[in-house]
Each structure stands twice: as C-alpha cells, then as structure tokens.
Amino acid sequence: MTAPVFATPEDAEAAFYRAFENTDLDAMMDVWSPDDPGIVCIHPGGARLRGPEAIRKAWKQIFEGGMPLTFRLSDYSIVGRPGMRIHNVREEIRLRGKDAIAAVVLATNVFIERPGIGWRLWMHHGSNPVAGPDTAGDDDDSRPTLH
Amino acid sequence: MTAPVFATPEDAEAAFYRAFENTDLDAMMDVWSPDDPGIVCIHPGGARLRGPEAIRKAWKQIFEGGMPLTFRLSDYSIVGRPGMRIHNVREEIRLRGKDAIAAVVLATNVFIERPGIGWRLWMHHGSNPVAGPDTAGDDDDSRPTLH
Numbered sequence: 001m002t003a004p005v006f007a008t009p010e011d012a013e014a015a016f017y018r019a020f021e022n023t024d025l026d027a028m029m030d031v032w033s034p035d036d037p038g039i040v041c042i043h044p045g046g047a048r049l050r051g052p053e054a055i056r057k058a059w060k061q062i063f064e065g066g067m068p069l070t071f072r073l074s075d076y077s078i079v080g081r082p083g084m085r086i087h088n089v090r091e092e093i094r095l096r097g098k099d100a101i102a103a104v105v106l107a108t109n110v111f112i113e114r115p116g117i118g119w120r121l122w123m124h125h126g127s128n129p130v131a132g133p134d135t136a137g138d139d140d141d142s143r144p145t146l147h
Numbered sequence: 148m149t150a151p152v153f154a155t156p157e158d159a160e161a162a163f164y165r166a167f168e169n170t171d172l173d174a175m176m177d178v179w180s181p182d183d184p185g186i187v188c189i190h191p192g193g194a195r196l197r198g199p200e201a202i203r204k205a206w207k208q209i210f211e212g213g214m215p216l217t218f219r220l221s222d223y224s225i226v227g228r229p230g231m232r233i234h235n236v237r238e239e240i241r242l243r244g245k246d247a248i249a250a251v252v253l254a255t256n257v258f259i260e261r262p263g264i265g266w267r268l269w270m271h272h273g274s275n276p277v278a279g280p281d282t283a284g285d286d287d288d289s290r291p292t293l294h
Contacts, residue, residue, distance in 0.1 A: 040224045040235045045277040048235070048253050050224060077187045077197060079259060079269050081231035086257050088187045088195070088270060106195050108255050108272045110233055112226060122226050123235060125255045127274035130192040 003030045005118040009085040009111035012119040016109070017071045021096075023063035029056055033112060033120040044105050044128040068096040083113040091126070104129060150177045152265040156232040156258035159266040163256070164218045168243075170210035176203055180259060180267040191252050191275040215243040230260040238273070251276060 006012040012031055019028035032055065033039050041049040041058065049055045072092040079086050091105040110123035153159040159178055166174035179202065180186050188196045188205065196202045219239040226233050238252040257270035 038224050038226060042235075042253055042274060042276075044274070047276045048222070048224075048237070075195070077185050077195075077270075079185060079231075079257065081228050081259065084226075084228035084231045084233075086231075086233070086270065088189075088272070090195070106189055106272070108257075108270065110226065110255075110257075112228065123224075123233065123255065125235070125253070125272055125274065127189060127191070127272065129189075129194045 003034070003117070005116075006031075006120065007118055009080075009087070009119045012111055012121055013087060013109055016121055016124070017073070021068070021070055023066070023068065025056070025060055025063055028059050028063075031121045033114060033122050034117070036122070039121070040123040040125070042125045042127075044103075044126045069102070070094045070096050085111045085119075087111070150181070150264070152263075153178075153267065154265055156227075156234070156266045159258055159268055160234060160256055163268055163271070164220070168215070168217055170213070170215065172203070172207055172210055175206050175210075178268045180261060180269050181264070183269070186268070187270040187272070189272045189274075191250075191273045216249070217241045217243050232258045232266075234258070 004015070006015060015027065016031045019031060029052070032052065034052070037051045039051060039055060041055045043058065049058050070093070073089050074092065075090040077088040087109045089107050089109065091107050092101055093103045093105060094100065095102050105126045106129055108123065108125040109121060111119050112122045113119050151162070153162060162174065163178045166178060176199070179199065181199070184198045186198060186202060188202045190205065196205050217240070219241075220236050221239065222237040224235040234256045236254050236256065238254050239248055240250040240252060241247065242249050252273045253276055255270065255272040256268060258266050259269045260266050
C-alpha cells in the first residue's frame with residue numbers, strides 16, 4: 001500500500017489524531033517522517049523514543065492497551081517557516097463515549113515537508129500539566145517548578 | 148542596553164542555559180523572540196505560558212527561588228529548515244557545586260531567525276520522564292503511558 005501524501009501540516013496532524021483514535025498502527029506510522037532515525041516521540045511522563053522502531057513499538061503497546069480515546073484540540077500556538085511547522089496544542093482526552101475529561105496533555109507537534117512525500121510528523125512531545133485539566137490551558141494559573 | 152544578536156541557534160541556546168544558570172532575568176528574556184505574543188514556555192509539569200509577560204513572570208519566580216543550577220546537555224535530536232531549528236535535548240540538572248543529578252528534563256527548544264535580530268527562542272517545552280534519571284535518555288527503557 002502506498003503511504004498517503006499530506007498536502008499540509010494540518011492534514012498530517014488530523015491523520016495523527018485519527019490514527020490515535022482508531023488505534024491504527026499502520027496509519028499512525030504513515031504520519032511520521034519515514035526512514036528518519038532522528039524522529040522523536042515523548043509520551044507524557046515517558047522517556048524519549050527516537051527512530052521509527054522505538055516509536056512504532058510504543059504505539060503498538062499503547063494501542064494494544066485497547067483504550068479507545070477521543071481528542072479535542074484547542075489553544076493552538078503556531079509558528080512556521082517554509083518546509084517546517086510547529087503546533088503547540090492542548091489535547092483534551094476522553095474515553096470514547098464518555099463526557100468526562102480523562103486527561104489533558106500539552107503537545108508540541110513538529111511537522112516537516114519532505115520532497116515528494118509531503119508533510120510528515122517529525123516530533124510529538126507531550127506532557128501532563130500537574131495543575132490538572134482546569135488550569136492546563138494557559139498562563140495565569142501556572143505554578144512553575146524547579147525547572 | 149541593546150539586546151544581543153545571536154548568529155546561530157546554538158548561540159541562542161547557550162545563552163538560554165547561561166541565563167538560567169546565572170538566574171539572570173534580563174539575559175533570559177533577551178533570548179526569546181521579542182514582541183511575539185505566540186512564544187510558549189512549558190516548565191516540567193507546568194501549564195502552558197504564552198507571551199512575554201507570562202513567561203517573564205514565571206522565570207522571575209523561579210529565579211527568586213534562588214536555587215543555583217547547572218545544566219549538562221546531551222543526546223541532541225535536531226531538525227531544521229531555513230530560519231527555523233528544533234533541538235530536542237536531555238538536560239541533566241544539578242544543584243551548583245553538587246555531583247548528584249537533581250533532575251532530568253527532556254526539553255524541546257524551538258528557535259527562529261528574525262530579520263535583523265538573529266536567532267531567538269520561540270518555544271521551550273520541558274517534561275520530566277517518570278522513569279527517572281537513569282532511563283531518561285532514550286528508547287528501550289521507556290514505559291509508554293495512556294498517552
């Protein structure tokens with residue numbers, strides 16, 4: 001099967017969260033920059049996963065955990081240059097079919113454009129704000145830590 | 148005083164950690180992309196701080212905490228395009244004068260080049276790997292979480 005060509009960073013990001021919601025491992029890996037040993041994935045509270053093998057292995061474990069999730073994204077901060085785009089976004093995560101927020105994650109998604117294959121994910125860095133869902137959005141309620 | 152012009156992302160990053168080690172608030176803010184409401188800083192376990200005011204306020208609090216730290220950086224993953232550079236890096240943090248590692252942080256640093264003022268920091272996103280210092284580097288020891 002031919003991997004899809006994402007025409008924009010938005011297309012690649014939508015495919016990322018769709019694959020996550022569908023726990024579709026092949027679709028998930030199709031979103032990443034292929035054959036690229038530098039790609040990085042950091043799940044909230046997790047170590048750094050680098051390269052396609054380590055990243056695929058972790059998604060496989062997560063998807064086999066079998067918890068179907070839905071994502072609502074908000075509060076985008078965006079910066080870009082030709083061929084590269086950064087999205088920092090607030091993920092509101094729910095168990096599928098539930099109203100309650102299961103988790104809030106702050107995610108940095110880095111997209112790069114590669115010749116012939118369009119936009120792909122180069123990095124996903126997620127973290128859990130300690131403050132909890134209500135204050136996880138922005139600014140004033142933050143409590144900086146040691147670092 | 149005129150803000151410095153950083154000729155490379157490396158220069159800006161070195162200035163960031165130097166300002167952090169020196170708890171120098173003005174030097175810290177000189178590293179960031181100025182007059183830019185979109186800049187983002189996420190301290191490990193913290194909420195998202197967006198814009199110069201919120202970011203400055205948090206650094207002021209951290210620096211007033213008065214804990215002098217030293218940083219050792221390693222395990223760079225780097226990607227760039229003209230005018231933009233991403234560094235994902237492992238920060239080994241020590242209290243000044245101590246040998247023991249106080250904390251390990253995985254940091255994503257996003258740098259952009261701005262006309263006339265050189266390279267500046269657009270985002271700093273830090274997270275604590277739950278696994279702890281020994282396994283915080285890379286890959287195999289990671290335990291992916293819910294997300």
